Amino acid sequence: MASKKSAKRRKSEPKKKPAAQSPESPPAATASPAPSKPAKPKKQTPKERARAVAAEKVAAQRKAEKRRTLLHRSMVSVAILLAAALLGYIVYQTQQAKDLPNPGGKPTNSSYAIPGVGNKNGYVVGDASAPVAVEIYYDTMCPHCADFDEEMQSFFDEKVAAKQIRLIYRPISFLSGYSVWGASAVGCAIDENKFVDYNTKLFEEQSRNGLDKDELEKLGADVGLTSDSFKTCVQDVRYQNWVLGSTQEARDRGVKGTPTIYVNGVDVSPDPKETKAGIDAAIEVVSGQ
Amino acid sequence: MTSSLSRWQPGISTLLRLVLAGVWLYAGGSKVLDLDASVDSVFAYELLPDGLARFVGAALPFIEIALGVLLLIGFATRAAAIASVVLMAIFVAGIASAAARGLTIDCGCFSEGGALRPGEETSYTKDFVRDGLIAVAATLLAVWPRSLFALDNRTSDAATYSVDDDLVDDEDE
Structure with missing residues (x-):
């Protein structure tokens, strides 16, 4: 949906700088209910005014939601990366041999077998x-x-x-x-x-x-x-x-x-x-x- | 943003995102089937204690693949791009440290790394240039994560990287 729209936009002639929100929109996160906010000092019919206020509210809500979604997704992605790391380590561990001797251990028998003939320790x-x-x-x-x-x-x-x-x-x-x-x-x-x-x-x-x-x-x-x-x-x-x-x-x-x-x-x-x-x-x- | 940049940015970001995804998938894929070798190449840097080197060596290919998938589908693009920059910075630091200490190792970036046999040449300069370019690409993507064909553009509740938003004005004209 989004990609279709932007493709459409690219075909049209160059546009002015895209404004993310209308100039008089309030700071985001004022997504309180009740459309009874004080109207802007402009000569608008009540219907226009109501529509503008509603549009602002929707825009603010969308922005807040967007931010929330982004934050949420970023956290999910970090969790995915951590889970991947852990998975890697688990896979690695299961691939390791289980019965490895301790390289610094002591011989269990002092008169142990020596390979070859007369090759003590070498x-x-x-x-x-x-x-x-x-x-x-x-x-x-x-x-x-x-x-x-x-x-x-x-x-x-x-x-x-x-x-x-x-x-x-x-x-x-x-x-x-x-x-x-x-x-x-x-x-x-x-x-x-x-x-x-x-x-x-x-x-x-x-x-x-x-x-x-x-x-x-x-x-x-x-x-x-x-x-x-x-x-x-x-x-x-x-x-x-x-x-x-x-x-x-x-x-x-x-x-x-x-x-x-x-x-x-x-x-x-x-x-x-x-x-x-x-x-x-x-x-x-x-x-x- | 100038208007022409804003016009081309989603396309460019898409390209960066997919290239970066390819880089990570290739890097992880080349190592994930032989974790022992991946651990070996971390050992070769002689930077981490044994246990940690094993963890990093085993985890890294999986992290790289996960990053690659996130970028490929365009999920949390900015976070993935930032993670890419951070990882690249760590890699460059590791290679720089190896070079400074005069180690002759293969960086193990896209293959089995480890110590080089006598006679083999190190390729640190090449590694730096390559990792640097990747880091620049990832930084650009972190700054402009908005791209096409990304999961970030499709959500049940809201668009994330405001492709739709930018268009609202245009279409209402």
């Missing part, structure tokens, strides 16, 4: 006799850890091949319960001798919110980890205690975030440039001896 890449030990504390969920891993890859490959360094990967759980699942799944991959492939895959497919067990299992299949033993290991979170124990040891050692890098026991910056410099310096020291 997985060693490189020759055991390499003089410089580079320890990498990381969380599978931490974006900086993934960046670090990617940026350091060629440097590490070169130094490991030259038997100058050995890498000790120490997956821990700093961020959330998903970190525990992720690190435990890394332990499962260690058992299957697929640590590097799987670890890299987890970094690549990282979600800050966390990968659930099914996603961890699926990513394993992507790198050839299809055995039932791996699947069971991931689903059972077999290395939960190992992860929690490693995390506790890391905290006791002074690890406050991930990645944290120790080069021959010395904490170096996880900024790739500085890490490289620190490792090079350590190599120089040992080779100069």
Whole structure:
């Protein structure tokens, strides 16, 4: 209705400034009954006067109603936005996994299972006799850890091949319960001798919110980890205690975030440039001896 | 308002309203199916504590879609336009803060955001220009919410944004 009218108006020739109300209309909100208001000082017939007064009253009423409707609708719209926010949060909550472990919890058993052989709290890449030990504390969920891993890859490959360094990967759980699942799944991959492939895959497919067990299992299949033993290991979170124990040891050692890098026991910056410099310096020291 | 502005204003406002509706529906739609990613992109700003970041990340796509629908049907246009300006101001502030702290993140405005991989470029300038233009459009709409094809024009008791009102004089001439 309104749009039809305005369309009609646009067709007609330009109009004077549209007046929202007649010049002599009173301030709004005088929507009292009784048309017996004092008439305007104008020469009008009583009939005209009555009509003008009635028109004013209608206009005032319409204005007041309009304001009320607007206010009402604004409040409704704010309520709609708040309800939408709440709905979003509820939907999000129902999507979250229910049985997440506490990433800062204590191992339920002090003699817990350790993946692989001789890899207490870590997985060693490189020759055991390499003089410089580079320890990498990381969380599978931490974006900086993934960046670090990617940026350091060629440097590490070169130094490991030259038997100058050995890498000790120490997956821990700093961020959330998903970190525990992720690190435990890394332990499962260690058992299957697929640590590097799987670890890299987890970094690549990282979600800050966390990968659930099914996603961890699926990513394993992507790198050839299809055995039932791996699947069971991931689903059972077999290395939960190992992860929690490693995390506790890391905290006791002074690890406050991930990645944290120790080069021959010395904490170096996880900024790739500085890490490289620190490792090079350590190599120089040992080779100069 | 000059007479020519008053003549074109409803049409222009209609355009602004629908464009803004599209922006919000697209922004919300691109995130609502992956709330985890939306939460991730809020985390990437490193501004809010964990719980609040999760709430904002989960709520934002739904708020954006609700705003988009309100604007699309033209319900409480002025309120929706004001809300749009406020949200844009918050986004710009967030991006500015990320840029100032040297974070390399995707703003997560119309997609999965989050930290950029090494080698990826930030696009903060582009984000500012875009959000700024959207904020200007929303401000104009907040000032002149009267538009065509809007639910605001149809009510049982009264017209709200006075399209009818303006016409009364014309038609009575």
